[in-house]
Amino acid sequence: xxxxxxxxxxxxxxxxxxxxxxxxxxxxxxxxxxxxxxxxxxxxxxxxxxxxxxxxxxxxxxxxxxxxxxxxxxxxxxxxxxxxxxxxxxxxxxxxxxxxxxxxxxxxxxxxxxxxxxxxxxxxxxxxxxxxxxxxxxxxxxxxxxxxxxxxxxxxxxxxxxxxxxxxxxxxxxxxxxxxxxxxxxxxxxxxxxxxxxxxxxxxxxxxxxxxxxxxxxxxxxxxxxxxxxxxxxxxxxxxxxxxxxxxxxxxxxxxxxxxxxxxxxxxxxxxxxxxxxxxxx
Amino acid sequence: xxxxxxxxxxxxxxxxxxxxxxxxxxxxxxxxxxxxxxxxxxxxxxxxxxxxxxxxxxxxxxxxxxxxxxxxxxxxxxxxxxxxxxxxxxxxxxxxxxxxxxxxxxxxxxxxxxxxxxxxxxxxxxxxxxxxxxxxxxxxxxxxxxxxxxxxxxxx
Numbered sequence: 001x002x003x004x005x006x007x008x009x010x011x012x013x014x015x016x017x018x019x020x021x022x023x024x025x026x027x028x029x030x031x032x033x034x035x036x037x038x039x040x041x042x043x044x045x046x047x048x049x050x051x052x053x054x055x056x057x058x059x060x061x062x063x064x065x066x067x068x069x070x071x072x073x074x075x076x077x078x079x080x081x082x083x084x085x086x087x088x089x090x091x092x093x094x095x096x097x098x099x100x101x102x103x104x105x106x107x108x109x110x111x112x113x114x115x116x117x118x119x120x121x122x123x124x125x126x127x128x129x130x131x132x133x134x135x136x137x138x139x140x141x142x143x144x145x146x147x148x149x150x151x152x153x154x155x156x157x158x159x160x161x162x163x164x165x166x167x168x169x170x171x172x173x174x175x176x177x178x179x180x181x182x183x184x185x186x187x188x189x190x191x192x193x194x195x196x197x198x199x200x201x202x203x204x205x206x207x208x209x210x211x212x213x214x215x216x217x218x219x220x221x222x223x224x225x226x227x228x229x230x231x232x233x234x235x236x237x238x239x240x241x242x243x244x245x246x247x248x249x250x251x252x253x254x255x256x257x258x259x260x261x262x263x264x265x266x267x268x269x270x271x272x273x274x275x276x277x278x279x280x281x282x
Numbered sequence: 283x284x285x286x287x288x289x290x291x292x293x294x295x296x297x298x299x300x301x302x303x304x305x306x307x308x309x310x311x312x313x314x315x316x317x318x319x320x321x322x323x324x325x326x327x328x329x330x331x332x333x334x335x336x337x338x339x340x341x342x343x344x345x346x347x348x349x350x351x352x353x354x355x356x357x358x359x360x361x362x363x364x365x366x367x368x369x370x371x372x373x374x375x376x377x378x379x380x381x382x383x384x385x386x387x388x389x390x391x392x393x394x395x396x397x398x399x400x401x402x403x404x405x406x407x408x409x410x411x412x413x414x415x416x417x418x419x420x421x422x423x424x425x426x427x428x429x430x431x432x433x434x435x436x437x438x
Contacts, residue, residue, distance in 0.1 A: 003304035097416030
């Protein structure tokens with residue numbers, strides 16, 4: 001196995017291009033576990049930990065750019081992630097357990113595209129955009145365009161995630177991430193991430209995303225639309241939840257059956273909305 | 283062909299000059315090269331916490347950390363927590379509370395608890411539970427472990 005420790009993104013891209021089977025090493029929490037299990041054996045590792053740009057956080061008028069090598073511990077502790085952006089902060093705070101949060105990174109979670117973890121769900125709810133560097137250029141894409149299937153992204157060979165932009169969202173918007181799991185450190189059985197803005201007691205805008213219920217985070221426009229303009233009463237929530245549950249494609253596993261997960265969706269949606277609403281009124 | 287990388291790791295305050303293949307984990311290097319076998323190999327996938335060590339004071343999983351990435355970082359293992367002949371206060375509390383049975387998980391638990399108490403000297407029971415969220419123990423049922431660590435915080 002070859003190894004490189006570049007100090008710039010450009011040097012990392014160049015290292016990635018020298019070996020057909022090169023992989024980026026971010027926090028290692030998933031990549032090294034897969035290597036230990038013999039599931040992958042990259043021909044080359046390009047460690048990203050010496051590239052200062054990738055650990056940088058930049059605040060702009062519109063939101064926050066988070067470097068791809070920011071750990072979940074860093075994201076969970078950043079008080080600037082308020083309003084709509086709080087969905088991602090909360091998701092990072094709940095992900096796995098402390099030692100994993102100290103190692104695993106935001107960019108790593110995007111690249112892994114594990115449909116059962118918190119971060120992809122929250123990033124889609126927060127309308128995050130991702131900067132991807134490739135040979136000769138960088139592009140910024142909506143995060144959902146990267147998640148094409150379970151553990152599969154639209155990133156091309158030789159590309160890497162450099163940073164993630166979280167928009168501040170509209171005035172008064174609040175983000176919230178709610179997970180239901182057997183115990184705190186386990187993967188969620190179902191998680192709901194949402195961004196909500198209220199006009200008095202009416203829903204002005206909402207974006208609901210469901211995790212652990214399909215190969216990619218589940219977002220259904222019709223479910224959002226069913227809630228907009230309503231007072232988020234039980235019937236509204238049940239119908240929006242029904243739309244999400246019918247669109248979901250959960251699996252049966254040790255954390256719950258597919259049927260159980262579908263039943264959880266409307267209940268968790270109601271709980272997540274009422275918790276977010278309490279904050280919207282603060 | 284595999285790269286061999288020369289690294290100097292700072293383990294419990296001492297420098298160790300080593301030559302390692304990039305795929306070798308800190309856990310491998312601790313147990314096989316440094317012969318510091320107090321750090322346990324449990325699951326090798328980040329689920330059990332038995333291999334927890336501190337890097338710059340925060341708990342990480344040595345089974346998922348590649349040794350080549352760690353020069354210049356302060357690595358603390360269970361061998362480094364005693365003060366001379368004296369047990370660390372966390373170790374003493376675990377003994378006094380009868381919290382240790384087979385002991386396999388304890389190095390990881392001691393290090394997670396040490397990191398917690400350094401950040402938060404008077405944790406609540408809930409803080410202790412959260413801090414130990416990644417440390418699996420198959421014997422104790424956790425109650426005495428949590429009581430022992432919480433007792434160090436001076437809360438009633």
